[in-house]
Each structure stands twice: as C-alpha cells, then as structure tokens.
Amino acid sequence: MDLHRVRRLAGVLIASQLRSGRSTSDPESFFGTPGFLAVIDTAAFAGAALLAWLAVRVSGLPTAAWAQLVGPLLPFLPLVGLSVVLVAGTMFELTATVRFSGSDAAHWLPLDPSEYAMASATAIAFSYSPSIALALGGVLPVAFVSGTFVPYLVAAGLSVVALLQGGLVIEIVRAVGQRAGAVAASRGGRATLVVRAALLILVILAVQLAFNPVVLLAVVHDLASVLIVTAIVPFLWSTQTVFDVLRGDPWLALAFGAGQVAFLGVLVDLAGWARARYWVPAGSEADVGPVRFAAGHPWFSAAGLSAPESAVAAKDLKGFVRRREMMPTLVVPVVFVVLIFLEGGSLGALGVVLWLGWIVGFFGLILATTSVGQERRSLQLLLATPITPRGLHRAKVAAVLVPVLIASVLVGAAVGVYFGFDPVHALALVAISATAGVELTLWGLVFAARYSDFQDRPRPQFLRPSGMLAATASGTVLLFAFLVPAAFALAATGMTAIVAGLVATAIAVGFGVLSIVWSRSGFEALFRELPF
Amino acid sequence: MAGPLAPLPSGPDESPDLAALEVEGISKTYGSVRALTDVSLSVRTGRIVGLLGPNGAGKSTTMKAVLGLVRPDAGRIRLFGQDVAADPPRAKQQIGYVPESPALYEFLTGAEYLDFVADMYGLDAATRTPRIQQFLAGFELAGHEGSLISGYSQGMKQKVALIAALVHRPRLLVLDEPLNGLDPRAARVTKDLLRNLASHEGVAVLFSTHVLEIAQAICDQVVILSRGTVLASGTMEALRARAGLAGSGLEDVFLSLTGTGDLGDVVAALAR
Numbered sequence: 173m174d175l176h177r178v179r180r181l182a183g184v185l186i187a188s189q190l191r192s193g194r195s196t197s198d199p200e201s202f203f204g205t206p207g208f209l210a211v212i213d214t215a216a217f218a219g220a221a222l223l224a225w226l227a228v229r230v231s232g233l234p235t236a237a238w239a240q241l242v243g244p245l246l247p248f249l250p251l252v253g254l255s256v257v258l259v260a261g262t263m264f265e266l267t268a269t270v271r272f273s274g275s276d277a278a279h280w281l282p283l284d285p286s287e288y289a290m291a292s293a294t295a296i297a298f299s300y301s302p303s304i305a306l307a308l309g310g311v312l313p314v315a316f317v318s319g320t321f322v323p324y325l326v327a328a329g330l331s332v333v334a335l336l337q338g339g340l341v342i343e344i345v346r347a348v349g350q351r352a353g354a355v356a357a358s359r360g361g362r363a364t365l366v367v368r369a370a371l372l373i374l375v376i377l378a379v380q381l382a383f384n385p386v387v388l389l390a391v392v393h394d395l396a397s398v399l400i401v402t403a404i405v406p407f408l409w410s411t412q413t414v415f416d417v418l419r420g421d422p423w424l425a426l427a428f429g430a431g432q433v434a435f436l437g438v439l440v441d442l443a444g445w446a447r448a449r450y451w452v453p454a455g456s457e458a459d460v461g462p463v464r465f466a467a468g469h470p471w472f473s474a475a476g477l478s479a480p481e482s483a484v485a486a487k488d489l490k491g492f493v494r495r496r497e498m499m500p501t502l503v504v505p506v507v508f509v510v511l512i513f514l515e516g517g518s519l520g521a522l523g524v525v526l527w528l529g530w531i532v533g534f535f536g537l538i539l540a541t542t543s544v545g546q547e548r549r550s551l552q553l554l555l556a557t558p559i560t561p562r563g564l565h566r567a568k569v570a571a572v573l574v575p576v577l578i579a580s581v582l583v584g585a586a587v588g589v590y591f592g593f594d595p596v597h598a599l600a601l602v603a604i605s606a607t608a609g610v611e612l613t614l615w616g617l618v619f620a621a622r623y624s625d626f627q628d629r630p631r632p633q634f635l636r637p638s639g640m641l642a643a644t645a646s647g648t649v650l651l652f653a654f655l656v657p658a659a660f661a662l663a664a665t666g667m668t669a670i671v672a673g674l675v676a677t678a679i680a681v682g683f684g685v686l687s688i689v690w691s692r693s694g695f696e697a698l699f700r701e702l703p704f
Numbered sequence: 705m706a707g708p709l710a711p712l713p714s715g716p717d718e719s720p721d722l723a724a725l726e727v728e729g730i731s732k733t734y735g736s737v738r739a740l741t742d743v744s745l746s747v748r749t750g751r752i753v754g755l756l757g758p759n760g761a762g763k764s765t766t767m768k769a770v771l772g773l774v775r776p777d778a779g780r781i782r783l784f785g786q787d788v789a790a791d792p793p794r795a796k797q798q799i800g801y802v803p804e805s806p807a808l809y810e811f812l813t814g815a816e817y818l819d820f821v822a823d824m825y826g827l828d829a830a831t832r833t834p835r836i837q838q839f840l841a842g843f844e845l846a847g848h849e850g851s852l853i854s855g856y857s858q859g860m861k862q863k864v865a866l867i868a869a870l871v872h873r874p875r876l877l878v879l880d881e882p883l884n885g886l887d888p889r890a891a892r893v894t895k896d897l898l899r900n901l902a903s904h905e906g907v908a909v910l911f912s913t914h915v916l917e918i919a920q921a922i923c924d925q926v927v928i929l930s931r932g933t934v935l936a937s938g939t940m941e942a943l944r945a946r947a948g949l950a951g952s953g954l955e956d957v958f959l960s961l962t963g964t965g966d967l968g969d970v971v972a973a974l975a976r
Contacts, residue, residue, distance in 0.1 A: 463815040463850045465836055467822070467829040483823030487809060487816075494811035494852075549807030553868075556771045556801045557824040558793040699792070702773040 173287055173440075181283070181291035182206075186298055189629075209298055213305040220309030228313050239318035243418060245311060246320060249327040250334040250410035253304040255383045257338025260300055262379040265342050266349060266372065267499045285451070286444025289347075293339030293443065300338075304331050323417040330410035330429065333436050337407065340439040344446045345375070351450035365460060369493045376503045381510060402428075406435040472570060480559045481567040488571035491546065492539075497632045501542065505535040509583055513590060521591070525604060525659040526652075528587055533608035533651045536576040540616025541643050543568045544698070545624035545634030552702055561695040568617060576609035597662060604658045607680050611654060612647050614687035619643040621694025626704050654679045722749045722784070724876050724908030730769055730779030732762075732932075739765045740776070740932045747876070747908045752898060754923035755912040758962055761929040763912045764804050767878050770910065771801055783876065797825065800874035802882045804912075806865035810854035814845060814864050817853060818871060825872035832871065839867040842897075843890055858885040866894060877901070877909045883918060895922050920954040930962050 183206050191204040202208055228238070308328050315324035349372070356364050402412040409432040416425035472482035492498050508531045547554055554564075584605045588598030623639020625632075635643070654676055661673035725747040732740040740762045747753045755763045768774040770781055772792045781788045788795040808817055815836075822832040840846045843863040853861060862885045869877060877898070883891045899922055901907040913919050919926060920940065927937040936943055940957075944950050947960040959967070 459851045460813050463813075465815065465819050465822070465829060465833040467827065467832065479826055480824045483820050487812065487820050490816070491809070491811050549805070550809055552768075552773060552803055552807065553801070553865075555773055556796060556799070556803075557821070558797040558826075559824060560793050699772075701775045702768065 173284065173290065177283065178287050178291045178294065181281075181288065182294040182298070185292060185295035189295070189299060206298065209301065212302050216302045217305040217309035217312075220306045221312045224310045225313040228317055235318055238314050239320065242311065242314045242318045242320055242324075246315065246323050246327045246418065247411040247414040249304075249307060249311065249414070250330040251408075252307050253300075253331045254334040254338045254407060256303040257297060257300050257335055258341060258379055258383045261296055261338060261342040262345070262376045263500045263503070265296055266346060266376065267496045284444065285447040286440055289340065289343045289443035289447050290440055293336055293343050293440075296339035296342055297332075297335035301335060304335060307331075320418065323414055326417050326425070326429065327410075327414045330413060330432060333432055334407075334410055337436055337439055340436075340443045343443045344439075347443070347446040347450045349375070365494050369499070372496065372499050373503055373506070376499060377506055377510075380503065380507045406431070409435065475570065477566060477570055478563060480557065481563045481570070484554070484559065484564065484567035485571040485574075488543065488546075488568070489574060492575060495546070498542075498546070501538050504538070505531050505579065509587075521593075522659050522663050524587060524591055525601060525662055526655050528584060528601065528605050529608040529655040529658070530651060532576065532580045532583065532605040533612040533647070533655075535579055536572060536609040536611075536613035537616040537643060537647045539572045539575065540568070540613045541620050541623075541640065542634035543572055543617070544620040545626060546632075547624075548626050548628060548632075549704070551626055551704075555699060555702060561699045562692060564699075565617065565621075565692055565695045568620070569613065572613045572616075573610065576613055577606055580606040580609045600662050604655070604662065604676075607658070608651060608655060611680050611684055611687070612651060614684055614691065615647055615650055616643060617691035618687055618694060621691055621698050624698075624703070650683055654683070723747075723782075724749045724751075724784060725770065725910060726780075726782040727766065727770065728780045728782070730766070730776035730781065732765055732769065732774060732776050738932055740769070742779070743929070743932070743934055744779075745910075745927045745934065745937060747910050749875075749906045749908050750902050751924045752902050752909040752911055752922055754919035754926045755910060755929065756914075756916065756919060756926055756958060757912075757929035757935075760931075762932040763929055764880055765932075766929070767801075767803075767880050767910065767912065770878055771796065771799060797872075798875045800869035800872065800877045800879075802862075802865045802869045802879045804880040804884075806861060808853050808861055808864060808868075811852065813850050813852055814840075814856070814860075815849040817864060818849075818867060821868040822871055827872055835871055836867065839870065842893055843867065859887055859890065862886055863890055870897075873905075875907060877907060877911070879909065879911045881912055881914065883913060883915065891918075898922060916954045916958055926954070928958060928961055936961050 186206045186209065187204055190206075190208065308331060311324065311327075315321050352371075353368060356368050402408040402415075409428045413425050413428040413432060416422075416428060468479050469477075469482040469486045472485050473479070477485060492502065508527075544551075559567075581602055584602035585598065587593075588601045593601060619635065619639045619642060623636045623642070625634055625636045633640070657672040657679070658676035661669045661676055664672060723746050725745075727743060727745045729742045729744050730740055731738075731742055743762065743766055745753065745755075745766075755766065757763050765774055769776050770783075770788070772788055772795065783795045783798060786795065809820070812820065818836050819832070822836065827835075837846070840849055843866070845860060845863055845867075848856070848860065853864065856864070862882070866879075866882055869879070869882075879898075883894060886894060895918065898909055898911070902909055902924075911919075911923065923940075925937065925939055926943060928935045928943070936946055938946070940954065943954075943957050943961070944952060947957045949956050949960060
C-alpha cells in the first residue's frame with residue numbers, strides 16, 4: 173500500500189465534500205481544505221477541554237470523586253468514535269448521491285482497492301472526527317486531575333483507530349450494498365425499487381438503533397465485565413484495553429491493544445477485498461417494468477390538482493422511495509417512533525401526545541423544507557414547463573402531505589392502541605398528530621421557497637444551513653404553541669378541554685393561513701429567476 | 705411499436721414571415737459580471753437561427769431569458785407578438801427547451817419522465833402514447849424506456865431531453881447544444897428533424913452549437929455572440945461579406961469575427 177497515494181486521495185475526497193456545490197467560492201479558500209477540518213478538531217478539543225477544566229476548578233470536588241467519574245468513562249471513548257462514524261456513516265455515506273458514491277472519477281487511476289478503501293475510510297473518519305475531538309477534549313482535564321492520564325492517552329489513540337475501523341466498515345457495507353443494488357436492478361421489476369429502499373432503510377435503522385450511543389453504552393456496560401464477551405468481539409478490544417490499563421494489567425492491555433491494531437489491518441484487507449470482489453460502477457441500467465403511458469393521476473385529480481400539479485406530486489412521491497439521499501429523512505422519524513415504544517412507559521399520556529406530535533410535525537417539516545431543493549438542477553427544466561408558482565406550491569403540499577398523513581394515521585393508531593387510549597382519545601391523538609404534520613408542512617414550504625440549496629453534493633442538504641436553523645427553531649416554537657394546548661385538550665375534561673381545544677385550533681388555523689400566504693409569495697419569487 | 709420517425713402531424717398554419725421570437729435589447733448583470741449587453745435577435749417561423757459564440761459569450765443566458773428562467777435587467781422578449789413576461793405559462797406552453805446540460809429526474813424511468821413531461825404540457829393519453837413511441841423508436845431508445853434514467857448513457861439522456869422538448873409539438877424550439885453526446889445517427893436524425901419541422905411545420909428554432917459545420921449545414925441565419933454582445937448576425941453570405949471572406953466556411957468567418965483566428969502560435973506551443 174502506497175501511503176502517499178492514500179493520503180493524497182483522502183485529501184481529495186475530503187476536499188470534494190467540503191467544496192462540492194460551492195460554485196462561487198474561492199477554490200483556494202482554506203475552508204475547502206482538510207486543514208479546515210483539523211482546525212475544527214482543534215477548536216472542538218480545546219473548547220471542550222477549557223469548559224471541562226473550568227468545571228473541574230469551579231466544582232472543587234476531590235480527586236477521588238473525579239477518578240470515580242472518569243474510571244467508567246474512559247474505556248468507552250473509542251466506542252464513541254466507532255458509534256458516531258457508524259451511525260452518521262450509514263445515514264449519510266450509504267445514502268450519498270449515486271454519482272458521488274460511484275467514485276468513478278478515481279476508478280481509472282492506478283489504485284489498489286485497499287488503497288482506495290483506506291483513503292475513503294480515512295476521509296470518512298476525518299469528516300466525523302470533530303465528535304471524538306469534543307469527547308477527548310472534555311475528558312482530558314478530568315483524566316489529568318484524577319491521575320488517569322496514561323489510560324486517557326491509550327483511549328485517545330484507540331479512538332483514532334476506532335474512527336478508521338468505522339470508516340472501513342462503511343466501505344465494506346457500501347461495496348457489498350453496491351453489488352446487491354446492481355443485482356437487484358438486473359432482476360428488474362417495479363417491486364425491486366421498493367425492496368431496495370426497504371432494505372436500505374432496514375440497514376440504516378438497525379445500525380441507528382444498535383449503535384445509538386445510549387443503547388450501545390448500556391449494552392456494553394453490562395457486557396464489559398464479562399471478559400469472554402469482549403474477547404470475541406474485536407470492536408470491544410479497545411474498551412477492554414483501557415479497562416486493563418486502569419486495572420493495572422499491562423500485559424493483557426498490550427495483547428488487546430495489539431489485537432485492536434491488528435484488527436484494523438484485517439479490516440483494511442477485508443475492505444480492499446470487498447471492493448475488488450463486489451464493487452460495480454454506479455448507475456447500471458435497471459429495468460423497472462412494463463411501460464404504460466397514461467395521462468394524469470386520478471387520486472390527485474380527485475383532490476383538485478391539475479394535470480401538471482398531479483404530475484409533480486406523483487413524481488415527488490416516487491422520489492421519496494427511489495432516491496437514496498431521501499432515505500435519512502424517512503429513517504429518522506422511524507427511529508424516534510421506536511424510541512417512543514421503548515421509552516413510552518415513562519412518558520405518560522401528555523408526553524405521548526407531545527412526543528408523537530413532535531415526530532409527525534418534524535417529519536412534515538423536513539419533507540417540506542427539502543421538497544424544493546431536491547429538484548436540484550432539474551428545477552431548470554421544471555420551471556421551463558407551463559406550471560404556475562401557485563400550481564407548484566399546491567403540488568409540493570400534496571406530495572408532502574401524503575406520507576405525513578399516512579404516517580400520522582398509522583403511528584397515531586399504533587401508539588393509541590399500545591398505550592391503551594380509548595377509541596375517542598386514540599382518534600383525537602391521530603387528529604392532533606395529523607394537524608401537527610399539516611401545520612409544519614405548510615411552515616416548511618415557507619423556508620423551502622427561500623432557502624433551498626440546489627447544488628449537487630455528495631451529502632445533499634437540500635436546504636441551506638441558515639434556512640434549516642430558522643425553520644427548525646421557528647417550527648419548534650410553532651409546533652409546541654399548538655401541541656401544548658392540544659395535549660391539554662386531550663388530557664383534560666369539561667370547560668378546560670374545550671378552551672384548550674379552541675386555542676389549539678385557533679393557533680393551527682392562524683399559522684396555517686400565514687404559512688400559505690408566505691410560502692406562496694416565496695414560490696412567486698422562485699419563479700422570477702432561476703436561483704442558480 | 706411505432707416505426708421510425710415520420711413527419712409530425714401538421715401544426716398550426718404559420719405565416720412564413722411571422723416573427724416567432726423577438727429579443728429586443730436585453731441586458732443582464734450578475735453581480736459585477738455583465739453577462740448580456742443590449743442583445744437583440746429575432747427568429748421567424750419556419751427558420752433556424754444558430755446562436756454561436758465562444759464559451760461564456762452569453763448564449764445560454766440568452767436562451768434562459770427566452771424561457772423566463774433569467775430575468776433581464778433591461779429589454780423585452782416577445783413570443784408571437786406577446787410579451788413573455790406578461791403570461792409566462794402561456795409562453796412556455798409554446799416552447800420546447802433543451803438546456804446545455806439537461807438534469808433529468810434520474811430516479812424515473814425514461815417512459816415515466818416523458819409521461820411526466822406530457823402531463824406538464826397537458827397532453828392526453830391518446831395523443832402522447834403514439835407520439836412518444838414514435839420518438840423512442842426514431843431515437844433507438846425503444847426497449848430502454850422502462851429503465852431508470854440513472855443508468856442511461858449521456859447520449860441516451862440527451863435523446864430523452866430532446867424528446868421531452870419535442871413531445872408537445874412546440875412552435876418555438878430553444879435548443880442549447882442539443883447534439884451533445886449524440887451518436888452520429890441520432891445527430892443526423894435530429895438535424896433532419898429540425899429542418900423538417902422548420903420547413904414543413906413552421907416551427908421556429910433557436911439553436912446553439914460549437915460545431916460550426918452543423919450550424920452551417922442547417923441554420924438559415926446565424927447570430928454570433930461575444931462577451932455578452934451581438935458581434936454579427938445574418939445569413940451565411942452576409943457574414944462572409946462582413947468578414948471579407950467570400951467563399952470561406954463558417955469556421956473561418958467565426959474565428960475572424962471573434963478575433964480568435966490566429967491560432968498557429970498556440971498550436972505550435974501546445975505541440976512542443
């Protein structure tokens with residue numbers, strides 16, 4: 173393996189992510205170089221260390237107390253890195269746009285598969301390194317005062333190894349997934365697309381739940397005391413190494429530590445092998461099924477949409493299940509719904525209403541805010557057709573409301589049954605969550621019309637960060653302004669319930685009308701000139 | 705399956721002298737960059753006008769302005785006598801457009817995309833089906849229409865973009881380098897089709913290309929843009945006369961008019 177080539181390629185892959193879509197930015201800008209990430213790492217590390225040091229100074233706790241705190245924490249530091257890379261990696265790397273994940277630009281170069289895998293894993297690890305820099309910075313002062321600096325250094329080193337391991341696992345899954353996708357595509361059939369999407373969602377969901385830091389730490393904490401378990405799971409050897417250093421068993425620590433580094437080598441070979449064995453160029457032709465030309469879409473037409481509006485809405489719905497980059501949007505609410513069922517016992521009826529309304533509302537907000545940006549460069553062709561701004565607005569509302577309303581009915585009913593709501597309250601729960609979904613859908617379009625990002629990126633963001641921030645902050649306020657009185661209306665009885673219900677309705681209607689007016693004016697502006 | 709491309713059913717009865725497109729003194733500035741300065745051109749029904757110019761000359765910006773995708777800072781654009789800004793959807797209904805780099809919805813199949821476009825232009829099923837099938841056969845895409853566009857080659861995508869621009873039988877075609885990536889047969893089909901549409905159906909065509917032989921072969925008139933301004937316009941003969949290159953090809957005329965004619969030193973330096 174030529175490490176110089178690996179380093180050069182990793183640098184290009186990182187720069188490609190940082191610079192993608194910045195058509196107007198200066199290519200010489202420092203913000204588009206790996207050095208920028210290094211500065212973020214350093215700032216995150218130093219900032220967290222400073223805050224932790226201040227906390228140590230202010231608290232005045234004795235050394236023993238800090239040792240008690242940091243002792244159980246240090247062994248899990250490497251797992252934090254692994255967890256972050258796997259959770260974020262499956263979410264964003266596996267769902268990257270085909271054109272970017274295809275990496276065809278590098279295929280013609282005289283690269284060994286292992287070199288590419290290592291370079292890509294390094295780029296992935298570096299992309300998510302600020303999280304581990306934050307964790308390491310936060311623990312440093314505590315480790316220093318508690319006399320566990322040496323175990324800290326071991327944990328820090330193994331955290332870097334864990335980051336790379338996570339990146340390599342992503343590379344292996346990506347290579348295998350690419351082949352699986354190509355095989356599925358070669359079999360053809362319309363169902364293939366749904367199955368392919370469902371499998372990707374399942375993989376992401378499984379990793380999201382399995383490597384969710386809360387779940388992971390709970391499981392590992394229970395297992396870590398059992399040496400036999402950590403001994404047979406290589407990903408836990410880092411944890412075991414730090415445990416052994418803390419316990420003063422250097423030989424066992426050395427064995428597990430060396431094993432962990434050796435396992436990294438095995439993963440490099442495995443990733444190279446997987447790439448050589450399974451990788452196929454992106455974009456193989458997939459026959460989806462019999463061809464039928466038909467005008468219009470009866471369901472949308474019945475809802476009052478014109479032919480062009482129906483066409484856009486139907487096209488967007490196909491995009492939801494066929495576009496890999498849309499998968500995170502579909503997975504995140506599912507993760508939260510699963511958490512409702514896991515944690516629901518402690519929430520209470522009021523909490524369930526707020527939690528469910530929040531999930532459905534934010535599902536609507538995310539779908540709506542991304543609904544215009546996901547047109548990307550195709551917006552040029554869309555705006556060249558005779559659709560009107562108001563027509564496009566109606567189409568986007570319809571396209572988002574279909575999944576949002578389906579989700580609110582299905583999840584609302586399931587939650588209602590699971591938590592023993594009577595039929596009337598279960599129905600009210602569905603109505604509240606559906607209203608929350610509609611409200612934030614309309615609100616999200618206000619931002620979609622103004623802040624959409626149409627640039628092609630490996631990890632598309634569809635909405636500019638400033639827009640996402642503004643939409644999330646204002647959406648949260650708006651959502652809870654409606655949900656709190658609505659939840660009270662559900663939980664209370666008599667006059668209180670009626671008043672709370674009226675307040676919730678007034679808020680929903682008022683903001684709904686405002687959202688429609690503002691989003692329509694945004695769509696008018698969008699049509700005035702192509703935004704790229 | 706329908707046979708190869710036949711002439712389309714006859715369109716509206718256009719008067720040969722009717723101005724289909726009139727661009728009158730449009731200017732456009734992006735920040736500090738002046739993209740267009742007082743650009744004027746016209747395309748009459750049944751005529752093919754070639755828009756030529758070096759990279760960055762303003763050809764795509766002009767075409768986008770015709771579509772209403774770019775809003776000129778000054779000037780006016782009329783389509784069949786109507787200001788396009790007055791009723792953009794009505795204007796767009798009459799235009800077929802192929803952008804420089806068509807970004808199609810890659811998660812749709814070719815057939816789904818063309819069905820989507822037909823819906824956008826309000827074509828009923830009875831009209832769209834034979835027309836799309838005819839185009840698919842003519843461009844040798846039949847058999848691939850059920851596949852996702854993401855798996856298409858660049859040439860196949862370009863063919864889909866061309867069909868999408870033609871399927872609603874527009875009265876004006878705005879084609880930004882429409883032959884990009886096409887195989888020789890498809891390029892020939894496209895050129896012959898444009899000539900056919902112009903001469904028999906009265907379709908007006910505004911056409912940009914860097915391949916000057918193509919422009920010379922099919923354009924009735926040529927407009928040469930450079931740095932956002934119209935450098936010259938007229939028939940081939942008029943341009944030759946202006947350049948003082950009677951009997952020369954369009955390439956020599958173009959290089960002479962755009963001031964990029966003396967390339968000997970550049971080539972010699974590159975060959976070293």
